[in-house]
Every structure is written in structure tokens, then in C-alpha cells.
Amino acid sequence: MAVIKKLILDVLKPHDPEIIEFTKEMCALTSVNSLESSVEEVDKEVETVQIVLFGENIEYEEVKKKVRELGASIHSVDGVVAEEKIEEDVNK
Amino acid sequence: MFEKLKEKLLFAKSGENIAQRYIVLNGFDGVLTILGITVGSFSTQVDNPAVVISACVGTAVGLLASGISGAYITETSQRLRGFKELRAKMLTDMKGSVQEKNIRSESIVISLLNGFSSFMFAILGTVPFFLAALDMIPMLNAAYYSSMLVSSILLAVLGGYLGKIARESIPYYALKMVLVGVGTAALMYGLQLFIL
Numbered sequence: 001m002a003v004i005k006k007l008i009l010d011v012l013k014p015h016d017p018e019i020i021e022f023t024k025e026m027c028a029l030t031s032v033n034s035l036e037s038s039v040e041e042v043d044k045e046v047e048t049v050q051i052v053l054f055g056e057n058i059e060y061e062e063v064k065k066k067v068r069e070l071g072a073s074i075h076s077v078d079g080v081v082a083e084e085k086i087e088e089d090v091n092k
Numbered sequence: 093m094f095e096k097l098k099e100k101l102l103f104a105k106s107g108e109n110i111a112q113r114y115i116v117l118n119g120f121d122g123v124l125t126i127l128g129i130t131v132g133s134f135s136t137q138v139d140n141p142a143v144v145i146s147a148c149v150g151t152a153v154g155l156l157a158s159g160i161s162g163a164y165i166t167e168t169s170q171r172l173r174g175f176k177e178l179r180a181k182m183l184t185d186m187k188g189s190v191q192e193k194n195i196r197s198e199s200i201v202i203s204l205l206n207g208f209s210s211f212m213f214a215i216l217g218t219v220p221f222f223l224a225a226l227d228m229i230p231m232l233n234a235a236y237y238s239s240m241l242v243s244s245i246l247l248a249v250l251g252g253y254l255g256k257i258a259r260e261s262i263p264y265y266a267l268k269m270v271l272v273g274v275g276t277a278a279l280m281y282g283l284q285l286f287i288l
Contacts, residue, residue, distance in 0.1 A: 012183075014178050
């Protein structure tokens with residue numbers, strides 16, 4: 001079964017929480033090891049940020065839920081890196 | 093969560109310190125209200141501390157109730173409007189989001205600050221009358237003078253604090269506030285002379 005290792009998202013978020021707090025909150029997710037975020041566009045009350053998440057097995061549903069909890073919304077999934085998970089043979 | 097709320101209320105990005113503004117504004121209300129009662133009672137030479145205490149405490153409780161309820165309703169409606177505007181921009185319902193939860197939590201904290209600041213400042217001005225009721229100081233006229241002195245000190249402290257915020261002269265702001273108190277007392281005293 002393939003697991004998601006990297007996820008690039010285009011997110012629309014309010015100015016509050018700020019990008020640093022937003023990034024920290026997202027990074028606290030159990031399936032995310034590290035995260036990069038950058039502001040793409042700033043509007044009066046909202047901003048578009050690109051977030052790049054790295055992890056061993058990123059749970060997209062968990063990410064979606066957290067983004068929503070922070071008052072933001074995912075505009076699009078701009079990139080995914082998945083890897084086949086090699087099941088270890090315990091009988092070996 | 094409390095830390096975030098504290099940070100938001102005390103160190104707002106816009107430089108507008110919500111908690112600070114409410115404490116000073118309502119503290120000022122509390123002090124001047126009690127000063128008005130004190131001067132009114134002094135001009136009619138009320139010699140029973142219980143009468144002045146009940147008037148002051150009743151007023152302080154009124155300020156507390158109006159401060160909490162008024163601020164809660166005002167803050168909630170204002171924040172709700174902001175939230176709805178944000179929601180329209182976000183094109184989502186934002187249900188369960190931190191912004192939605194903050195409407196209530198921030199409004200509660202602000203309304204409590206609003207109510208208790210005026211209540212506390214009002215009660216501080218009443219302390220000399222409690223001392224008079226306990227026969228620690230004479231009611232005529234030590235309790236009155238002490239209460240007026242306490243009110244003046246509180247006004248000076250609030251004024252000085254505003255001066256510090258504005259990075260202006262602290263004594264000048266303190267004096268300005270005390271003069272407002274003196275003006276209020278003079279107005280109250282003059283009105284009493286006119287009425288009686």
C-alpha cells in the first residue's frame with residue numbers, strides 16, 4: 001500500500017492565526033514530520049499560502065481537519081509524493 | 093488556550109490593547125461614580141457609614157452587571173459581524189474553527205474585565221466608609237476626605253498609566269485625570285447646593 005510522503009497544498013487562510021502560528025499548529029499533527037509554508041498572495045482579510053508537508057505517512061484527512069479547525073480551507077492539492085510501503089515479512 | 097487568548101487581548105497586533113483600554117475606561121467610570129456619591133453624601137453630611145456603603149456597593153454592583161452584560165453583548169455582536177465578513181471571504185461556513193470559538197471566549201474575558209474593573213475601582217473608593225463602619229476612623233469627615241483622597245490617587249494612577257501608554261509625561265496625564273475628578277466633585281457639590 002502506498003503512503004503519502006510529501007503533500008503540497010494551496011490554502012486560503014484568514015490573517016489570524018498568523019503564518020508562524022498556523023505552521024506550528026499544522027506541524028504538530030502526528031503524521032507530519034516537517035512543514036514549509038510560504039505566503040503567495042495577501043488580500044484584505046485573507047491570504048493564500050502554499051504549504052508543503054513532509055512525513056512518513058501523511059494522513060490527508062487529519063490535515064484537512066486541522067486546516068478547517070484553523071479557519072482555513074484547502075483550495076487545491078498541488079503535488080503529492082507517495083511511496084510504496086514495503087510490508088515486512090514477520091515470518092522471515 | 094488561555095495563553096493565546098491573553099496574548100490576543102493584551103498584545104493585539106494592531107497595537108490596540110483591548111484589555112488595557114477596558115480596564116482604564118471602566119476604572120475611570122468606577123472612580124468617578126463613587127466620587128459623585130461621596131461628594132453628594134458629604135454635602136448633605138450623611139453621618140451613617142452604612143448609608144454611604146450601601147449606595148456605593150449598590151452602584152458598584154450595578155456597574156459590574158452593566159459592565160459584564162453590556163460588553164458581552166457589544167463584543168459578541170461586533171465579533172460575530174467580523175466573523176461573518178471573514179466567512180464570506182473564505183467561502184466556507186468555518187464551523188468549529190478557532191475563529192468561531194474565539195467569538196465567545198474573547199467576549200467572555202473582555203466582559204469580565206469590563207465589569208470587574210469598574211467594580212474593583214468603585215469598591216476601592218468605598219474602603220474608608222468600611223473603616224468608618226468598623227469605628228476605625230470617624231465618619232465626619234475623615235472617611236469622606238479619605239475616600240476623596242483614594243479616588244484622587246486612583247485617578248492619578250489611571251492617568252499616569254495612560255501617560256505611560258502614550259509615552260507622554262506621566263505627571264501631566266495624572267494631573268489631567270485628577271482635574272477631571274476635581275471638576276466632577278465641584279459640579280456635584282454645586283448641584284447639591286442648588287438643589288438643596
